[in-house]
Amino acid sequence: SGAGQVSTRDGAPQVTYRLSRRDLGHMRKGIEAGVRVLEAAGAKEIFTSQAAYVAYRPGQQGGVEAFMDDVDRHGYGPGQMAYVSFHQMGSCRMGNDPATSVIGPDHQAHTVKGLFIADGSAFPSASGVNPMITIMAMAHRASRFIAAAC
Numbered sequence: 001s002g003a004g005q006v007s008t009r010d011g012a013p014q015v016t017y018r019l020s021r022r023d024l025g026h027m028r029k030g031i032e033a034g035v036r037v038l039e040a041a042g043a044k045e046i047f048t049s050q051a052a053y054v055a056y057r058p059g060q061q062g063g064v065e066a067f068m069d070d071v072d073r074h075g076y077g078p079g080q081m082a083y084v085s086f087h088q089m090g091s092c093r094m095g096n097d098p099a100t101s102v103i104g105p106d107h108q109a110h111t112v113k114g115l116f117i118a119d120g121s122a123f124p125s126a127s128g129v130n131p132m133i134t135i136m137a138m139a140h141r142a143s144r145f146i147a148a149a150c
Helices: 021-040 064-074 132-149
Strands: 003-009 012-018
Touching: 021 064
Parallel strands: none
Antiparallel strands: 003 012
C-alpha cells in the first residue's frame, strides 16, 4: 500500500501521502464500479472529486470506458483528486510487544513516555463496522491511564 509521513511546517502538521500503484488500481476500480451502479440507478450526471470538473452524463456522451479514460487523464495524485477517509484503524496497534505494536495495554506508546493514543488507530485492524462506541470506550479507558500518569 501507499506510504506517507507527518511532519511540521511552521508548527502546523504537514501530511504527505502517496498511493501505491496497487492502491491506485483499487481506486480506479472503485470509481468505475460506483459509476456503473449510479448509471444503473438512473443518475443523470456523475462526477468525480478531481480538481478538474470531470463528469459523465449517461446516454448523452460516450460510455463508462470513455469517462474512465477522462478520469485517468486528469489523474489521481496530490492536487488532482480529493480523497476522504473515515474511521482509520490499526495504524498504532495496541499490544505487549513493541516489535508488533505501538502502544501498550495502558494506551501509552512503547517508545515515548507520556504519549497516549486513544482512538481507532489503537485497534489491531479495521473492525468492519462503525467503531464510534468502541472508540469512545477506549478513549474513556485511556483517560484513566492518562490521569494516573499525571
